Amino acid sequence: MFSFFKRKKADTPAEVVPAPAPAPTPAPVPTPAPAALAPEPVTQGLPEAELFIEETAERPTTEAEKKKSWMARLKAGLSKTSSNLSLLFVGARIDEDLYEELESALLMSDAGMDATQFLLDNLRRKVKEDKLLDAAAVKTALKELMIEMLQPLQKPLELGRHEPLVMMISGVNGAGKTTTIGKLAKHMQRSDQSVLLAAGDTFRAAAREQLMVWGQRNNVTVISQASGDPAAVAYDAVQSGKARGTDVVMVDTAGRLPTQLHLMEELKKIKRVIGKGMDGAPHETLLVIDGNTGQNALAQVKAFDDALQLTGLVITKLDGTAKGGVLAAIARTRPVPVYFIGVGEKLDDLQPFNAEEFVEALLG
Incomplete structure (x- = not known):
């Protein structure tokens, strides 16, 4: 998961690049001091929200630790929507009230009417075809539908x-x-x-x-x-x-x-x-x-x-x-x-x- 980019295969022929024009003179950038790996806060009137903050604590080292750390941060980041959706399935009955509450939660999460209706229609169909009787199974079915919907967006650079x-x-x-x-x-x-x-x-x-x-x-x-x-x-x-x-x-x-x-x-x-x-x-x-x-x-x-x-x-x-x-x-x-x-x-x-x-x- 943490292979950040996808590389083109080595056996692909290299692109032929025409002879370059003389390089323009770039604005000089001073070589950073060793301390630049953990820079002091910049105070040049730049928006604080856009300033980069490097981690000073020890980073996770193994892939398992990295994934666990990332998932924890992602869950915290999506907690607003997650709490609204997850609570719906706690001891819930599979009835029209559940679908209505789920519709409201999805719309509040900014999923939009088209995506919300698509998910609900397919969830109803899946519940009926697979004869799902408990909330946990319906929640799993919703997960599968959402993954299938979002899968086309997943592409490496x-x-x-x-x-x-x-x-x-x-x-x-x-x-x-x-x-x-x-x-x-x-x-x-x-x-x-x-x-x-x-x-x-x-x-x-x-x-x-x-x-x-x-x-x-x-x-x-x-x-x-x-x-x-x-x-x-x-x-x-x-x-x-x-x-x-x-x-x-x-x-x-x-x-x-x-x-x-x-x-x-x-x-x-x-x-x-x-x-x-x-x-x-x-x-x-x-x-x-x-x-x-x-x-x-x-x-x-x-x-x-x-x-x-x-x-x-x-x-x-x-x-x-x-x-x-x-x-x-x-x-x-x-x-x-x-x-x-x-x-x-x-x-x-x-x-x-x-x-x-x-x-x-x-x-x-």
Whole structure:
């Protein structure tokens, strides 16, 4: 489970990359002192919620310990929905009242009407066909249906398909986009991938500085311009990544609402310019979503997918206040793969999405 990424098979022919143009001069990033592995809090006016917090306690060492630790954090993050759903099956009779209460709990979890009706219709059918008579068996049947619904969203991010693998990352302000980029960069380094970041969020104050802090912490080069066009920054980063032989280039883009059409057009421009810098790029177009935003998250997926043709999602902040059911709504309405889910600010609080684990945490 904790093999964070999927690698392309070694016998696949390497992509032929045309001779690179001279590399642009990146913004210098100072080499971090040894203490950077456990940095002091940054006080540059950056939003506290988006600052990365490295674990200082001893990390679990075995795969079993890691899985147990992750499942505990995931269950805590989904506890709001889990408690509402699980209590329904305690000593319950299999009658119409149970279905009505289950419908209310699913809707309150942000599953949406379509996913809720789909689950209830299939649960009724399964109870009748399998002659289920006790609440525990009905709960198990619901688990199986939810896993089957969410399974199409489970897909690993495959590394090594291109050199560099270019990732364009979008999201509204406050979703945790920049923090997610920093975490992914660290995880990729653990997977022996060299990383280059592009500070393409030129609209938000302190966004460039925030990404530079990430570069310092991870000893990663950040391509930026003091007052540059975001598309130009992205293009420079792709060219630099090609010239350096970098494994992964991640382009941060400005946070915006999908209703801001002129800004959505700017995102389309960035994507087009990245494609001019490298054929077929960006190879991954990700959207970072705040798990607390409920049905609004589904609206964001639709809008950004229509504009950019998303290849993957990252759901953040499943930290106790989130409801979790929105993944069911996404699965039924716009099944874009969910590469990662996050339950907090720490590095290991971001992990690949696994449908079975998610449902187990949700229903217990």
